[in-house]
Amino acid sequence: MKSGQIIIKTRVDILADKGSEELLPEEIYGFLSNSGIWVEEKGNDIVIKSYPVDIEKYLEYLQKLKINIKQTDIHKEEEQDYAVLTKKYFRPIKIDGITILAPWNKQKTNVKSIVIEPGMAFGTGRHESTRIMMKLMKHLAMDGKNVLDLGCGSGILSLFSVLLGAKKVIAIDNDPDTVFSAKKNITLNNTDKISLTCADLQHVSGTYDIILANLDIRTFTRYSEKIKGFVKDGGHIIISGILGKESKKLIPLFHPFLLVQTEKKSAWCGFIYKINE
Numbered sequence: 001m002k003s004g005q006i007i008i009k010t011r012v013d014i015l016a017d018k019g020s021e022e023l024l025p026e027e028i029y030g031f032l033s034n035s036g037i038w039v040e041e042k043g044n045d046i047v048i049k050s051y052p053v054d055i056e057k058y059l060e061y062l063q064k065l066k067i068n069i070k071q072t073d074i075h076k077e078e079e080q081d082y083a084v085l086t087k088k089y090f091r092p093i094k095i096d097g098i099t100i101l102a103p104w105n106k107q108k109t110n111v112k113s114i115v116i117e118p119g120m121a122f123g124t125g126r127h128e129s130t131r132i133m134m135k136l137m138k139h140l141a142m143d144g145k146n147v148l149d150l151g152c153g154s155g156i157l158s159l160f161s162v163l164l165g166a167k168k169v170i171a172i173d174n175d176p177d178t179v180f181s182a183k184k185n186i187t188l189n190n191t192d193k194i195s196l197t198c199a200d201l202q203h204v205s206g207t208y209d210i211i212l213a214n215l216d217i218r219t220f221t222r223y224s225e226k227i228k229g230f231v232k233d234g235g236h237i238i239i240s241g242i243l244g245k246e247s248k249k250l251i252p253l254f255h256p257f258l259l260v261q262t263e264k265k266s267a268w269c270g271f272i273y274k275i276n277e
Contacts, residue, residue, distance in 0.1 A: 007079040012055055014048040014062065015071035021046055021126060024065070031058040041091065045070065090118045093125045095134050098160065100125040103188055114159045115188040117181065125156060129240040132263045132270035133157055133214050136238045139261055139272060142166045145209035148230055150201060151219075155182035157212050158194045169194045172204055202226060211237040217246045224253035231275045236260075240270035 021039040028037065037050040052058035055074065062069060093100040099113040107113055118124045125131065134157070142164035149158045152171035161169050171186075171194055173179050179198040186194050201223050211230050213220070220227070220239070231237060237257070242250050247269050251259070254273050261272035 008076055009051050009079050010055065011049060011051055011075045011077055012058065013073040013075065014050075014067070014069055015042070015045055015073075016048060017068050017070075018044055018046050020067045021048065024048070024126065028061065031061055039091070090124075095125050095131055096138060098134070098163065100156070112163055114156060114163065116154055116156060116185050117188065124154065128265040128268040129214050129242075129270070130156060132240045132265050132268060133212065133238060134160055136240070136261060136263050136270050136272050137161065137164060137212070140210060140236055140238070142210065146170075147210045147212060148172070148204070148206070148208040149212040150204070150227070151213070151215050152182055152196070153178055153214070155185045155194070155196070157214065158182075158196075159185065159189050159191070161210075161212070162189075162191050162193045166193065166210075170206070170208070171196045172199055172201070174198065174200045204230070206230065207232045207235075209235045211235070213237060214240045216241050217243075217249055220250055220253055228254065228257065228275075231257075233275060235275055237273045238270070239273065240268065242269045242271075243267050244269050 018041070024037065031052050031054065032050055037048065040047045040049060050058070059072065087102070087104060090102045092102075092105050097112060099111055101107060101113050101115050102118050103115055116124050125134075137157070137160060142161055144165065144167045147158070147161045147166045147169045149161070149169055149171040152158055152173045155171055158169045158171040171182060173182065176198050179196060183196055186196060201219070208230055209232055211227060213227060227237065237254070239250070244264065244267055250271070256276045257273040258276045259271060260274050263270040
């Protein structure tokens with residue numbers, strides 16, 4: 001590309017019901033160019049703005065998510081600074097009494113909050129599996145507990161563990177870029193209770209009071225025995241990232257642990273297992 005060359009990109013704007021943004025899963029980024037996705041409020045609706053590689057396949061995917069698409073507009077425009085767009089369109093997210101903020105959002109006193117640098121990374125709290133994890137975490141007493149966060153992503157669940165009183169959190173992810181982002185988020189929240197490591201799951205060791213595993217069925221199928229080995233006597237595993245149709249495959253993987261809590265949001269499921277003493 002020559003210096004100063006203008007790049008033209010195609011932007012797709014989807015007008016939909018407010019709240020539809022919560023139905024957008026991580027997989028949607030596979031349909032997008034190297035940019036991101038933004039949500040702009042418009043009265044009682046929202047506009048989902050993105051730059052898909054294949055517009056037809058992208059729209060077909062949105063239809064499968066049961067989003068009520070009221071209008072679709074396609075625009076040709078010059079390539080933009082996506083960091084600026086993210087800052088313009090990100091809005092604070094409230095989950096179970098916790099507010100997820102961007103660094104530029106004003107923090108209110110006496111309001112529990114987590115600061116996350118938003119962007120393309122999965123983990124700002126919009127996805128159902130993240131919300132399920134946070135809801136299930138509130139069912140367990142975290143005070144003074146040692147927590148292992150497998151596939152920590154942005155670090156949001158590790159940070160939530162600290163808010164809930166965890167003594168120490170070991171956060172693990174195998175993606176260096178993701179770990180770099182999580183490190184920034186941990187710094188933004190000014191906590192020294194989280195230790196962050198870039199590692200594959202099979203290289204993790206030790207035992208912990210609570211395991212956080214917002215992963216996928218393939219990972220659980222391959223590593224369930226390893227994950228069960230991380231749990232101390234009397235400890236718990238909190239699981240999400242599982243579609244309802246996959247739950248029958250998951251349950252046998254954690255036998256003989258005791259299933260003590262389930263949660264569902266849209267097509268996604270979550271579980272709390274306790275070691276069967």
